[in-house]
Structures are given as C-alpha cells and as structure tokens.
Amino acid sequence: MVEKEDLGLSLSLSFPQNKNKNNNNINNTHSLQLNLMPSSTSSTSLSGFTATFQKPSWNEPFPSTDPNSESIRAETTRSFLRGIDVNRLPSHGDMEEEAGVSSPNSTISSVSGKRSEREATNGEEHDLDRDCSRGISDEEDGDTSRKKLRLSKDQSAILEDSFKEHNTLNPKQKQALAKQLGLRPRQVEVWFQNRRARTKLKQTEVDCEFLKRCCENLTEENRRLQKEVQELRALKLSPQFYMQMTPPTTLTMCPSCERVAVPPSSSSSAPSSTVDPRSHHHLHHHQMPPAHHRPIPINPWAPFDALRPRS
DNA sequence: TACATTCGTCTGCTTACCTCA
DNA sequence: TATGAGGTAAGCAGACGAATG
Numbered sequence: 001m002v003e004k005e006d007l008g009l010s011l012s013l014s015f016p017q018n019k020n021k022n023n024n025n026i027n028n029t030h031s032l033q034l035n036l037m038p039s040s041t042s043s044t045s046l047s048g049f050t051a052t053f054q055k056p057s058w059n060e061p062f063p064s065t066d067p068n069s070e071s072i073r074a075e076t077t078r079s080f081l082r083g084i085d086v087n088r089l090p091s092h093g094d095m096e097e098e099a100g101v102s103s104p105n106s107t108i109s110s111v112s113g114k115r116s117e118r119e120a121t122n123g124e125e126h127d128l129d130r131d132c133s134r135g136i137s138d139e140e141d142g143d144t145s146r147k148k149l150r151l152s153k154d155q156s157a158i159l160e161d162s163f164k165e166h167n168t169l170n171p172k173q174k175q176a177l178a179k180q181l182g183l184r185p186r187q188v189e190v191w192f193q194n195r196r197a198r199t200k201l202k203q204t205e206v207d208c209e210f211l212k213r214c215c216e217n218l219t220e221e222n223r224r225l226q227k228e229v230q231e232l233r234a235l236k237l238s239p240q241f242y243m244q245m246t247p248p249t250t251l252t253m254c255p256s257c258e259r260v261a262v263p264p265s266s267s268s269s270a271p272s273s274t275v276d277p278r279s280h281h282h283l284h285h286h287q288m289p290p291a292h293h294r295p296i297p298i299n300p301w302a303p304f305d306a307l308r309p310r311s
Numbered sequence: 312t313a314c315a316t317t318c319g320t321c322t323g324c325t326t327a328c329c330t331c332a
Numbered sequence: 333t334a335t336g337a338g339g340t341a342a343g344c345a346g347a348c349g350a351a352t353g
Contacts, residue, residue, distance in 0.1 A: 149328095149340095149341060149342090150328095150329070150330090150340085150341080151340090151341080186342090187341080187342085189320085190341065190342055190343090191340095191341075193321075193322080193342095194342085196322080197322075198339095198340090
C-alpha cells in the first residue's frame with residue numbers, strides 16, 4: 001500500500017471561476033497551492049499536481065525529465081513485472097499459486113442493486129467491460145459476497161505516477177494503462193475516480209483548516225480593535241486629548257481611494273480646499289504618515305479577495 | 312436548426328472488504 | 333483472539349456533454 005507521505009499531494013485552496021458543472025471543475029480555479037510534500041520525498045513525485053499536469057504526454061507512458069526518477073520508475077516497472085501480480089488474468093494460470101493474495105478475478109460483486117436488475121432484465125452483455133469488472137466468474141457463481149482486490153504496491157505506484165501526469169484518462173490512456181498493469185480498464189477507471197475523490201477530500205480538509213485559521217485571525221483582530229476603541233474612548237474623555245488634536249479641516253479625503261490624506265506640511269495652515277488635487281494625490285501616496293498615525297491594519301481577507309471569483 | 316436519444320464519463324454517496332493497532 | 337477504526341475497491345444514482353439520427 002502506498003503510504004500517505006508518498007502520495008505527493010499538492011493541495012490547493014480553490015475558488016471556482018465558473019460553475020459550469022456541479023461545482024466540480026477542480027482544474028479551472030484560482031489556486032493557493034499548499035504543497036504538502038515531505039522534503040525527503042524522492043524525485044519521482046516531488047512536483048505535485050500543478051506542475052506535473054502541465055506537461056501531459058501519453059505517447060510515452062511515464063515521461064520524466066529526471067534520469068533518477070526514470071531509473072526508479074523503470075526499476076519499479078521491472079520489479080512489478082517480475083513480481084507477484086495479484087491481478088493477472090486467469091488465462092495466465094498462475095494466480096492460484098500466490099497464497100494469501102486475492103485476485104481481482106476472484107472478486108465477486110454484490111448482486112444487489114438496480115443496475116444488476118436492469119441487466120438481468122435485459123439479458124444481454126451490452127457492456128462487457130463493466131460485467132467483467134465485476135468479476136463474475138463461473139467458479140464463484142454461488143458466492144454472493146464480493147471479495148476485495150488489493151492493488152500491489154507497484155501497481156499503486158504506477159497509477160500514482162499516471163495520476164500525477166493526468167488526473168483524468170481518455171479511453172486510449174485507460175486501455176494502455178490497464179494493459180500495462182494487467183488490470184481491467186474498469187479497474188483503472190475506478191481507481192482514478194477514487195483517487196480524485198481522495199484528492200478532493202484532502203483539499204477540503206486543507207481548505208477547512210485554512211478558513212479556521214482565518215477565522216482565528218479575524219477574531220484576534222476584532223479583539224484588538226475593540227480594545228483600541230475602548231482606549232480611544234477613554235482618551236477622548238480626558239481634556240488633554242482636545243489640546244493635542246489637530247483641527248479636522250487639515251484632513252482631506254482622497255476622492256479616488258476615499259482615504260484620509262495628510263497635507264504636505266503639518267505646519268501649514270492652508271485650508272484643505274487650496275491643496276492641488278494632483279499634488280495631493282501624489283503626496284498622499286508617497287509620503288510617510290505621521291508617527292502618531294496608526295497604519296491601517298492589513299485586511300485578513302486579502303488573500304481571499306485576490307482569489308475570489310469576480311461575479 | 313431544434314430536438315430526442317444514446318453513450319461515455321463524471322461526481323457524490325455508499326457498501327463491503329481488508330488491514331492493523 | 334476479538335474488535336473497532338480507517339483505508340480503499342467497487343457499485344449505484346444522477347448529471348452532463350458530445351455524437352448521432
């Protein structure tokens with residue numbers, strides 16, 4: 001079994017750009033990438049989804065720019081081919097000698113369900129692949145419990161590699177991969193479906209964690225601001241406050257950004273109406289605020305604002 | 312061109328089995 | 333040894349898009 005650390009999940013926080021289909025288009029999103037790859041991971045899987053999806057090439061089943069990963073992959077494939085293949089088809093005739101490992105050909109699907117009823121009613125094999133994938137074999141007709149196939153490590157590794165290249169498969173790719181792995185196309189298809197589901201689940205967990213942290217930050221910011229309001233109220237009650245206060249007429253509002261602008265010189269007594277709007281704009285965007293002027297706190301939702309879809 | 316049908320594939324949910332602590 | 337939790341292969345339903353008549 002492939003360990004979680006080996007999955008090479010690169011999770012992203014995504015906001016769908018267009019919800020064209022069930023909100024599920026995970027590729028067409030703004031993404032905040034969170035690469036969860038452990039630093040010690042081998043080079044075969046370090047690029048994560050985003051990077052590896054950029055260069056799909058199925059002319060070569062497992063392309064690699066890294067000679068090391070190439071050799072690892074080749075070795076994996078070799079060991080896979082010479083090793084125990086729990087999914088070999090019955091025609092190979094050696095599956096039963098591999099004790100303790102179940103074969104997909106011993107897999108028995110549940111006979112319950114509407115689809116089975118439909119097919120029984122039709123009485124025709126309109127989908128050989130699907131029928132085959134359910135592993136209904138002659139020698140196990142009496143057993144209604146489905147046995148579960150466990151993919152070998154090598155099969156899982158190869159499937160993972162493929163998934164990093166493409167998270168979906170076209171029929172040709174599916175066939176090729178199934179042939180390479182000695183699996184049925186339906187099994188490859190199901191594996192990819194489940195893999196996408198796992199990826200999405202992981203992403204959801206990461207998103208949830210991220211939102212939780214945002215919420216905590218906002219709560220903290222809110223607490224801080226409340227405290228500051230209290231302090232300002234207390235200060236307002238003291239008479240010294242009015243002595244130090246600058247007349248409000250020296251403050252102007254920038255019409256473009258709607259922020260309070262500080263005149264070029266605090267000693268200037270010129271009313272704000274005389275300030276040239278152009279110079280004001282120039283100054284207020286390039287002049288450092290007075291020391292007593294508290295900087296505007298960073299909007300904790302800023303990362304979201306940047307990522308949010310424009311609607 | 313608009314419409315109905317079929318087909319393949321997707322996601323989401325669920326079940327059943329397997330492994331391991 | 334029994335058992336419960338977690339992982340995962342696989343089934344099913346419903347939706348969607350493309351192809352076809």
